[in-house]
Amino acid sequence: MGLVKEGNPVLTTRDRTILGEFPHIFTHKTILSLILVLCAIWGTVVRTQGAELTFTASVDRTQVGLDDSLTLTVSVSGKDVGGISEPQLPSLEQFEVVGTNSSSSSQFSIVNGKMTSSKTIDYIYSLRPLDVGKTTIGAATLKFKGQTYQTEPIDIQVVAGSVSGKSQKGRSPGIRTPQAPSVPEELAGQDLFVRAEFDRRKVFQNQQVTVTYALYNRTSLTNVQYGQQPTFTGFWTEEIYAADRLNFQQKVIGGKRYQVAVLKKLALFPTTSGDIEIEPMELLCDLQVRSRDIFDFWGRTKRVRIASEPATIMVQPLPQGGKPPSFTGAVGQFSLKASVDQNQVKAGEPLKLTVEVRGQGNLKTLLPPQLPALDNFTSFEPEVQEDISPAGNAIGGAKTYQYVLIPKEQGQYRIESLKLPYFDPAGKAYHIASTKPIAIDVLPGEKGEFPLVVGLGREEIKVVGQDIRYIKPSSVVLKNQRDDLFRNRFFWILQIVPLMAVCCAIVARRRRDRISRDAGYARYRRAHRQARQGLRAAQKLMRAESLPQFYGAVAKVLYDYLGDKLNISACGVTAQQLRDELKKYQLEGQLLEEILDFTQTCDYSRFAPASAQLADMETILKRVRNLLARLEKSDL
Known part of the structure; x- marks a missing residue:
């Protein structure tokens, strides 16, 4: 020496x-x-x-x-x-x-x-x-x-x-690149690793798989960042839990005591059958390195990249035996309930039919139950409301369809039973949830009442013709009606209107069929509406002064919007992946950089809320609204 x-x-x-x-x-x-x-x-x-x-x-x-x-x-x-x-x-x-x-x-x-x-x-x-x-x-x-x-x-x-x-x-110690095994005891010799834990590895198509990403630590860990994230290709993903801060709990593996923190918990619904591979999740961890230098009071940190092991999920196709003819792909456990706001209504007045589907499964992709024949009613497209949230590790809740029905004439009518076929993966059998028939007593309308104009929205429907009708004076001279009918332009308008109505119905039916078949198109169409709902939720968090939850909700709005528009999984997408996807659409360079800067700002404020101020939340909300408006006008 x-x-x-x-x-x-x-x-x-x-x-x-x-x-x-x-x-x-x-x-x-x-x-x-x-x-x-x-x-x-x-x-x-x-x-x-x-x-x-x-x-x-x-x-x-x-x-x-x-x-x-x-x-x-x-x-x-x-x-x-x-x-x-x-x-x-x-x-x-x-x-x-x-x-x-x-x-x-x-x-x-x-x-x-x-x-x-x-x-x-x-x-x-x-x-x-x-x-x-x-x-x-x-x-x-x-x-x-x-x-x-x-x-x-x-x-x-x-x-x-x-x-x-x-x-x-x-x-x-502290520098290993771990391997995530099938049993925790095999990891007893490692000091730092991330593990993907699945509740099941063999499922039916559209059956939920819950994956939990947990960090196991026995080192002087100072910071954790997400690296490359799995894309979950072949799955519909729903987030159950995402950690704002690492909450460590003690757990003993192989005789060694670990600090374990859950990073993410996701519900995966396979959209196709076969063996689907899930990529590893990478983390960048900063470790405190001890120094023997007596003048080195703070020591040094060493960055280590760790990753979970890739996993394969075996997805079985749904059995063909016993499949109901009207089955539309619902997998889980569901119940069906229908009700009306009134059982007695006058002809020409609106009636509200509420159909509620409740249970566990992928409710967001669930198609509405098919209405029975309603020959004596005029029906409108339903208003859909979702109340979906995780219950433990299962995604479930309720999805409500509200229909407006208008009886055409007086009489005693009945809305027959609605049916929802579904496959129960627990019992490996098909079931049909159904409602009870509903009796409707339609009374005669008011005298002189004008018929309702078909085609109005639910908010625009109102009762008309209740004002005073004045008697025409005798001096009024009727117009000569001897002209040929085909020379009247209103005659041709009446001929064209039904044809246009048929064309509109065909377009609407094709659009509905495409939405049911093409998940990417359905996500593209719902992107803006979902973003508006997310912004309302973020505004509530801002009023409650919940800083970490606010920034997480705002970032999720933008990620979900871009994921729906680009038809990629919003869970686990990185800034580089987002940049690569947006460049394919030749997005304006300044707008692209503003999007990436916004996501970095939200992530920083989310994981370091002490540096964020309440006054900044209103600015963040305005920025994301501006970005969404500009994206709507772009070619995305």
Whole structure:
């Protein structure tokens, strides 16, 4: 190391006694000269040794199993090595570098009243062998102050299996790239990893799969960021839980105590059958690295990239046996209820029919139950309301359809039973939820009442013809009606109107069929409406001064809008993925940068709410409204 640990050179009692025996040889002048010469020689040795640099490489074992890993430590010692660059490793074709770390220590000594110091930096690499046989770790190279230093090569013998019986032995703590196993006990040797936990791996098409991403930690973790996120291609995704802050709970695995935090919980509904692979979730973790330097009060951090293991979900097609003819793809457990706001109504007056579907399953993609034949009623498109939320780990709730019906004439009528066929994955059987028939007593309308104009919206429907009708004076002369009817333009208008109505009905039917078949088109059409609903929810959070939830809700509005417009999964999309997708549509550069800047602002304020102010929330809300308005006008 080139360090001198002795104190100042002084004469002991024995030295003085010896000198006293030879007074004729050692005079005061001679003694003083000898001391000066010794001090000069000593200082030269100290300076020479302190200027030396030691560069070595070592491993924790020279025989390693193919299932094991070994630790390569490259050490640099000497003066003024604080800003030295990292050594250049040799070619490691027979190994996989699964983690890196570094540590440093300092030593001090005082000689002749002068303090000298030396620093040691250890660069630590965790290596995993790739093949059985004898191999060599070549010399590492270091350039320092114009000179080149090299370490000695190290011979390694790699054998089959595991030498230690535990493949995790010998790895440096806190730097591992984990593997997410099927059972938690297999992760007992790792200190930091993320795990994807599925409640089931084999499901039917459109049956819910719940995935929970959890972070397991036994290190000095300081910060966590999301890296590459899975796209969940082949799934309809619903978010059950997303952590605003990491809430760690203790959990013991393999005799070791871990701090475990749930990051995300998602409900996945497979849209197609077959084996569907889910990509890993990546995290960027900053770890506190301990330092032996007594003057390094804050230490250093080391960024580590970890990822969950990819997973495969086996999706079975729905059985054909017993499938009802009117089945539209509902999977789960549902009940059906229908009611009217009044059972007695006058002819020509509106009547409201409410149909409620309640249960567990993918209610958002559920098609409305088919109405029975209503020959004596005029019906309008329903108004749809959703009250969907996770109950535990299951997505469920209610979806309500409100129809406006207008009876055409007096009589006793009945709305027959509505039916909703669905497949229950728990019982592996088809069922039909149904309602009870509803009796309607239609009374005669008011005398002289004008018929309602068909085609008005529900809000525009009102009763007319209740004002006074004046008697026409006798002086009124009727117009000559002897002209040919086909020459009257109103005649042709009446001929064209039914044709236009038929065309509109065909277009509406095709649009409805396309929405039921094409999930991407359905998402595109509902994007703006969903964004408006999300903004109203965010406004409520702003009034409640819930900063983290507000920024999360605002960011979710923009992500969901873009996900619906681009037909990609909004869960787990990264800024780079968003940039790549938007560039395909040649989006204006300034608008693209504003979108990315807005998402970064929301993420920062969401995870660091202390820096966000309540006054900024109104500005954020205006920004997202402006972005949505500009996106609506773009070619997206």
